[in-house]
Amino acid sequence: MEKSLKDLAAEFWKKGYLILESYFPGDMMDDYNSKILEHYGLTPDWEHTDEFVSKSATEVVPWFPFKDGNYYFNGVNDDKYLSKLTEAIIGEDWADLYCMCMFSKKGSKGQAWHQDCPPEDSDVFNLNRLVYTHDIIPEIGGELCVMEGTHKKGLLPAGIPNEDLDGQLVFRPKKGTVVLLHGHCWHKVKKVKGEWRVSTNYRAVPKGVPEDVTDICVYRNMRYRFSTSEVIEQRYIEPSGETV
Ligand SMILES: O=C(O)CCC(=O)C(=O)O
Ligand SMILES: [Fe+2]
16 A cells, blocks of 8 residues: 555654655656756866865756746646645645756766755754656766764764765665655765766755755865855864864
């Protein structure tokens, strides 16, 4: 029997993520993927500052298609079941934050461990609704790594930005798969070995969470503010193991 929305929401809140395997149809995903690649070309310039790219060990080029007036990707927003599931997870009157495509080229580092927004207030978070428009396979790399249950564990510990951690789960989402992931849950993306890797995030927030919730991202070596392209906090490990 199919799981109810309530059961799926409970699973999300237990683990900090939920995976809907091959949820969207392949032909819809092929169409999205070719439109995304058309936008980027295969060698896009980095959008972020060099300081950000080198410090954060994050090599990904974001694109906000709706902000550019491209509404091709509305099929995901319009999906009734996904909206209902979102409501079951983050409550009534949740809001769409934005749709963000992410592109990584061959040899890029992927994304270091991070929390999409500061975890100090457990009510203030974003919900990632990641849609994969192509298969993530070993030859491509770019696996999504998640530390289960860490949406309830507070601050990501300071440390080496992208090292593998004991207990990390490694996912290779197939085309059409949706990953719902709590923004406080510690996650990273492994190095990209294939020509390119694409993912698209339809971010949502519970009612009352400010629109700029994801302006500050927490990495193991810093907090970074995107709107001002600024490292707002350096995080160090003392030889004693303490974070300063
Ligand atoms: O591309 C992915 O698989 C994850 C990206 C990510 O960390 C995010 O969108 O918050
Ligand atoms: Fe993230």
